[in-house]
Amino acid sequence: xxxxxxxxxxxxxxxxxxxxxxxxxxxxxxxxxxxxxxxxxxxxxxxxxxxxxxxxxxxxxxxxxxxxxxxxxxxxxxxxxxxxxxxxxxxxxxxxxxxxxxxxxxxxxxxxxxxxxxxxxxxxxxxxxxxxxxxxxxxxxxxxxxxxxxxxxxxxxxxxxxxxxxxxxxxxxxxxxxxxxxxxxxxxxxxxxxxxxxxxxxxxxxxxxxxxxxxxxxxxxxxxxxxxxxxxxxxxxxxxxxxxxxxxxxxxxxxxxxxxxxxxxxxxxxxxxxxxxxxxxxxxxxxxxxxxxxxxxxxxxxxxxxxxxxxxxxxxxxxxxxxxxxxxxxxxxxxxxxxxxxxxxxxxxxxxxxxxxxxxxxxxxxxxxxxxxxxxxxxxxxxxxxxxxxxxxxxxxxxxxxxxxxxxxxxxxxxxxxxxxxxxxxxxxxxxxxxxxxxxxxxxxxxxxxxxxxxxxxxxxxxxxxxxxxxxxxxxxxxxxxxxxxxxxxxxxxxxxxxxxxxxx
Numbered sequence: 001x002x003x004x005x006x007x008x009x010x011x012x013x014x015x016x017x018x019x020x021x022x023x024x025x026x027x028x029x030x031x032x033x034x035x036x037x038x039x040x041x042x043x044x045x046x047x048x049x050x051x052x053x054x055x056x057x058x059x060x061x062x063x064x065x066x067x068x069x070x071x072x073x074x075x076x077x078x079x080x081x082x083x084x085x086x087x088x089x090x091x092x093x094x095x096x097x098x099x100x101x102x103x104x105x106x107x108x109x110x111x112x113x114x115x116x117x118x119x120x121x122x123x124x125x126x127x128x129x130x131x132x133x134x135x136x137x138x139x140x141x142x143x144x145x146x147x148x149x150x151x152x153x154x155x156x157x158x159x160x161x162x163x164x165x166x167x168x169x170x171x172x173x174x175x176x177x178x179x180x181x182x183x184x185x186x187x188x189x190x191x192x193x194x195x196x197x198x199x200x201x202x203x204x205x206x207x208x209x210x211x212x213x214x215x216x217x218x219x220x221x222x223x224x225x226x227x228x229x230x231x232x233x234x235x236x237x238x239x240x241x242x243x244x245x246x247x248x249x250x251x252x253x254x255x256x257x258x259x260x261x262x263x264x265x266x267x268x269x270x271x272x273x274x275x276x277x278x279x280x281x282x283x284x285x286x287x288x289x290x291x292x293x294x295x296x297x298x299x300x301x302x303x304x305x306x307x308x309x310x311x312x313x314x315x316x317x318x319x320x321x322x323x324x325x326x327x328x329x330x331x332x333x334x335x336x337x338x339x340x341x342x343x344x345x346x347x348x349x350x351x352x353x354x355x356x357x358x359x360x361x362x363x364x365x366x367x368x369x370x371x372x373x374x375x376x377x378x379x380x381x382x383x384x385x386x387x388x389x390x391x392x393x394x395x396x397x398x399x400x401x402x403x404x405x406x407x408x409x410x411x412x413x414x415x416x417x418x419x420x421x422x423x424x425x426x427x428x429x430x431x432x433x434x435x436x437x438x439x440x441x442x443x444x445x446x447x448x449x450x451x452x453x454x455x456x457x458x459x460x461x462x463x464x465x466x467x468x469x470x471x472x473x474x475x476x477x478x479x480x481x482x483x484x485x486x487x488x489x490x491x492x493x494x495x496x497x498x499x500x501x502x503x504x505x
Contacts, residue, residue, distance in 0.1 A: 002065055004029045004193050005050060005081065005162050010059030012045055019045040020056065021217040027162065030191040032184060034204045034225060037214035038237055038295050039460055043197055046214065047164055050195070051083050052076040082155035083164040090151055092140030097122035099139045100154050129153050130179040145172045152183065156192075163187065164195040167296070169203060172274065181207055199296030200477055201230055201499075215239055231499035237294070238462060238495065261285055262321075264454045265337075265423045267306055270315035275301045277478040279315075283423060283454040288445065290469030291458045292494045298478040299458045300342055303425040306456075307339040308332045319422065336422035340412055340429055342458075348412045351401035355393050356382045358400045359414045385414035389444060409441060417448075424448065427458045442468055462491050474498060 003026040012020040020042050027033050037043050048054040049061065052070030061068055063079055070076045073083075090099045097119045098105075105113045106121065122135040129149045139147055148168065155163055169177050184207055187194060196208055204211065205225060213220040213236045220236050221228075263282035270279040276298050283289045291299045304310035306317050308329040317324045319335050341348055349358055360378050382396050389410045393403055400411055409429060416424065426445065430438040445468060449455050459465050465472060472489050474482040474497040482497035484490075 001028050003027055003062070004064055006062040007046065007049060007056070008060045008062065010046070010049055010056040010061070012049065012054060012056050018217050020049070022059070023214065023217070023219045024059075025050075025212055025219070025222075027193045027195060028210075029161070029193050030188055031209045032188060032194045032196055032207050034208035034211040035195055035197045035214070036199070036204070036211060036233070036237060037220075040216065041214040041237075042217040043214055044166075045217075047083065047166060047195070047197070050076070050164065051081060077158065080159065080161040081164070082158055082160035082162070083166065084148070084151050084155050084168055085166050090139055090147065090154070093138050095136050096126070096133060096139050096142065096150055097135040099150060100125065100135075100157065102154070104158070125153055125157060126150065129183065130176065145176045148172060149176060149179070152180065156183065156187065160192065162193045162195070164197075166197045167199070168196075169198065169200065170274065170296070177203075199294055201233070202477070205230070213237060229499075231496065234294070234495050234499045261287075264320055265306070265456070266316075266318040266321075267302070268316045268318070270302065270305050270317070271313045272301065272305060272310055273313065275310070275478055276305060276312075276315075279305075279475065279478070279480055281456075281473045281480070283456055285422075285452045285454050286449050287471065288449050288455045288457055288469050290465040290472045290489075291456065291475060292462070292465050292472050292498075293475035294498060295460070296477075297475040297498075299475055300427050301478070302475070303339055303427050303456065303458060306332075306423075306425060307337050309339070333419065336420070337425065338416035338419055338421035338423070339425040340409075340416060340427060342427040342431070349400050349408050351399070353400060354397045355386070355391065355400050355403070355411055356396035358411050359385060359396075359418065361415055381418050382414075385418055389414050389417075390440065406438070406440065410444075413441070413444065421453070423454045423456065425456045425458075428460065429457070430459070430461070430464060462494060465494070466491055 005027040007023060007025045010020050010023050011018065023042060023046060025046060035043055035046070045054065049056050052073045052075050055069065055071065061070065068079070070079070091102070094102070100122045101118050106117045108114045119135050126133070126135065129152065131146055131149055133142060133146060139150060142150070152168065168180060172180060184194060196204070198204055208225045210223060211225040211228065211233070212222045213233070215237060261284040263284050265283040268280050270276050279298060279302050281289065291302060293299050301310055305312055305315070308324065308327050308331065312326055319337060324335060324337070325331050350361070356378065359382050385391070386393070386396065391410045391414065392407050400408060403411065429445070430441050442464070445455060445457065457465065457469055466489055469489060472484040472494060473480055474484065474494055476498055484493050
């Protein structure tokens, strides 16, 4: 069967970094094709090439067998290629019906929008998706899951023959997920092709016919999903040999050298929508506990929930035996919880401020007396941490934006360390920094743990977790599926737990 949409040997660079490196991808009519890979694999770039957001630097895009060049997304939409993004990209202040028929509004004989007929048609269409809301309401007043279903209904209603779904279930409740799968089955019967991007393997194996795996911008595998064991799919995504996984897997129980100590941090049955379903963990003084799992497993969400930045439906966070108030980041920080967020540019450094100002930002309340901040106390703190963390800057007054990525990461570490935390949550602390800086940050983490600090380490790099953690908690789909201690902490056991859902022994 000839592909309906195809990319041949596509390459795309951004600032000298290859996001796609000779990638080929073919989508057949009527199939549900899974597109998988970890962060930085190239999935988003490939989707943007398919939909006209980006033009490849080299290679060819073919639509129904003919070479085509999409210079903007509207051209791809006109060609019958619709995309449903993880973040709803409709108009919140416009009515539900208006969003559903945007650009295709029914009109009366005078050429005016027939709102009564549009509302009636919208109600009928959305009923098929399990949505029974007042279609005259602004879209933004609906729950996120309902908005996602409106986006799906709009994409399908545009006479598309290709629908690209980017993490479509991330905001949906279980009932809505079942409705979505019913819609996908109907699209399949109508010979509409679907590109399905998801990190949830249960979903992939339930609804997808074929799978394409990307890693580091390269094409790794394409083939029938039913013929690919889960452990092989995980190994392809992470770049580990299946033989190594099975050989390195251990049986029996390892030794927990910190078992005698009372936990400083205890998280119990944390749940938040579909992002976290049931996460419990402990961290003891001087212990580095790693959070392992694929993209979307709930690693970052767990850290954000602990510090109060993610609203919880249920669950408790205790620090030193005392419960932390839900949703109160300031209270968590005052109590001794510090979070080094994954995105240091968006949630970390303040680029226009100096190194000094960035370091003392979180500690200003401690450095002030009667509302007056002592410059001398600031200087002592900044000098101490710049020396201890070996931050390379011309002076404390240099703009932090002028530093290397590794030194910016050290500045953020210094910011939280000068608050004298009891627990340090590190979310991808070495992402985007060079090898030398990475080794320095990892050595600092070890040093802090030896001094008695409790550390929760999140990393997409398996080697970093295995080498740096005393104990590993493995997450999958927002729940804990395994816990590895001592000699159990191997890449093989982590990957086996992810693939099997914790049925390691």
